Amino acid sequence: MTLKSALLASAIALTPMAAMAELTIGFSQIGSESGWRAAETTVTKQESERRGINLKFADAQQKQENQIKALRTFIAQGVDAILIAPVVATGWDEVLEEAKDSDIPVILLDRTVDAPDELYLTAVTSDLVHEGKVAGEWLATEMAGDDCRIVELQGTTGSSPAIDRKNGFEQGIAGHDNLEIVRSQTGDFTRSLGKTVMESFLKAEGGENICALYAHNDDMAVGAIQAIKEAGLAPGVDIKIVAIDAVPDAHLAIANGEMNATIELTPNMAGPALDALEAYLANGAVPPKWIQTESKLFTTADDNAAIYEVKKGLGY
Ligand code: GYE
Numbered sequence: 001m002t003l004k005s006a007l008l009a010s011a012i013a014l015t016p017m018a019a020m021a022e023l024t025i026g027f028s029q030i031g032s033e034s035g036w037r038a039a040e041t042t043v044t045k046q047e048s049e050r051r052g053i054n055l056k057f058a059d060a061q062q063k064q065e066n067q068i069k070a071l072r073t074f075i076a077q078g079v080d081a082i083l084i085a086p087v088v089a090t091g092w093d094e095v096l097e098e099a100k101d102s103d104i105p106v107i108l109l110d111r112t113v114d115a116p117d118e119l120y121l122t123a124v125t126s127d128l129v130h131e132g133k134v135a136g137e138w139l140a141t142e143m144a145g146d147d148c149r150i151v152e153l154q155g156t157t158g159s160s161p162a163i164d165r166k167n168g169f170e171q172g173i174a175g176h177d178n179l180e181i182v183r184s185q186t187g188d189f190t191r192s193l194g195k196t197v198m199e200s201f202l203k204a205e206g207g208e209n210i211c212a213l214y215a216h217n218d219d220m221a222v223g224a225i226q227a228i229k230e231a232g233l234a235p236g237v238d239i240k241i242v243a244i245d246a247v248p249d250a251h252l253a254i255a256n257g258e259m260n261a262t263i264e265l266t267p268n269m270a271g272p273a274l275d276a277l278e279a280y281l282a283n284g285a286v287p288p289k290w291i292q293t294e295s296k297l298f299t300t301a302d303d304n305a306a307i308y309e310v311k312k313g314l315g316y
Contacts, residue, residue, distance in 0.1 A: 024054040026074030028084040031062040034219040035247040039267035042315030047270040088158040109269040122287040128164035136172015148211035152184035155216035187220040194220025198227035215243040218250035248312040255304035264296040
């Protein structure tokens with residue numbers, strides 16, 4: 001523990017709630033590319049307000065250079081800690097070193113980085129590989145040995161969810177020779193590009209030759225559903241659809257028979273992150289390098305209409 005964090009810890013130890021109320025935290029958010037991302041931003045602001053934290057929010061518009069600029073600004077401002085959802089996995093070592101040199105703890109939210117783990121306090125993420133594997137295993141069970149030509153909409157190129165969810169899905173379908181990924185391309189986690197890329201898949205393969213879509217997030221799946229309908233096909237029936245996030249519109253699509261399964265990703269990464277930060281700053285409690293959030297599969301067997309009604313008011 002450095003002198004600065006020791007002094008801060010002793011100050012917080014004396015007046016824990018008041019000291020937390022004086023915390024200033026910089027949050028470098030990727031952008032608002034998906035409904036899930038918007039919900040994460042909402043929840044992070046709510047969790048900070050609840051704790052009396054002064055949150056400095058920076059939206060990077062999906063550009064790494066904007067996130068690096070934001071981190072340097074936070075460091076210059078001498079914030080007490082930094083939260084970052086890193087848009088891609090590489091290119092962070094230098095700026096994370098600068099934060100470390102300034103004694104500013106950094107916590108990663110929902111994505112990881114290819115950097116030495118001493119450069120960040122902890123990462124609050126789901127098991128991204130497991131999510132992909134659950135999706136693959138669900139499709140294998142659903143197809144029950146029938147042949148299935150699969151198209152895949154990948155997340156943002158170079159991001160840890162795109163890398164890990166692709167690897168996990170391939171693990172999930174491994175050993176099932178009846179399942180084959182015939183097209184795989186990034187839709188950048190957005191509805192619009194998900195629709196455009198699905199249109200290209202339908203044109204290239206012929207809709208009748210596509211059995212299933214695996215999308216790395218629900219927003220790309222929702223865009224693809226529009227493309228499938230415009231091609232005169234029934235999403236969820238002619239083409240099975242499995243994705244990840246469990247945003248309200250995915251539950252609505254499943255309830256309407258237009259999608260088949262989604263794996264839930266909680267938008268509340270900030271709660272566990274701020275709890276860990278509070279313990280670290282108050283008494284030097286070092287958290288594990290990975291705080292894992294749970295992943296839950298939802299299918300047509302669940303009451304998706306009711307779940308939609310509950311979730312639609314939660315900041316998505
Ligand atoms: O699945 C997607 C967002 O980083 C795991 O990013 C997150 C992903 C999430 O764009 O909706």
